[in-house]
Amino acid sequence: MAEILRPGPVTGLHVVVRHRSANPGVGLLVLPLCPGYGGGLTTYRFETSLDAAAPSVLPLDPGTGRVIPGKTRFPLTLSPTDVDVVLVTFDDAHCACTFDLDPTWTIRGKTGHTLALAPMPSLAG
Numbered sequence: 001m002a003e004i005l006r007p008g009p010v011t012g013l014h015v016v017v018r019h020r021s022a023n024p025g026v027g028l029l030v031l032p033l034c035p036g037y038g039g040g041l042t043t044y045r046f047e048t049s050l051d052a053a054a055p056s057v058l059p060l061d062p063g064t065g066r067v068i069p070g071k072t073r074f075p076l077t078l079s080p081t082d083v084d085v086v087l088v089t090f091d092d093a094h095c096a097c098t099f100d101l102d103p104t105w106t107i108r109g110k111t112g113h114t115l116a117l118a119p120m121p122s123l124a125g
Helices: none
Strands: 009-022 043-049 085-091 095-107 110-113 122-124
Touching: 009 085
Parallel strands: 043 085
Antiparallel strands: 009 095, 095 110, 095 122
8 A cells, every 4th residue: 555645844945047038128017816825825925036146035024025034934834734825926127037946845854845846947037
């Protein structure tokens, strides 16, 4: 019988930039159609600048929407009955970038990441 692994804590979220090119000069602003995500689930908000040489994922204060300096929202503990939403806002004023989000997690003391499971990168620019 196959063993079912229960999800463990998500210990980090990293931006992996695959390609950068010059800003096309004309862009597209995409806004969510509604402010709710996941029907009442907890939403953890983050932001990152794809213009940075090594983009960091920074947590936002839920009340002000401003970056919380020196803080992290990780680890996030997930389970089949405790699911959360992670919303990441991207800024890319000076480049057109292809990128991935790479969450790291731990199960039974072993750390892994999910990037290999999502080979289709996102595009911003």
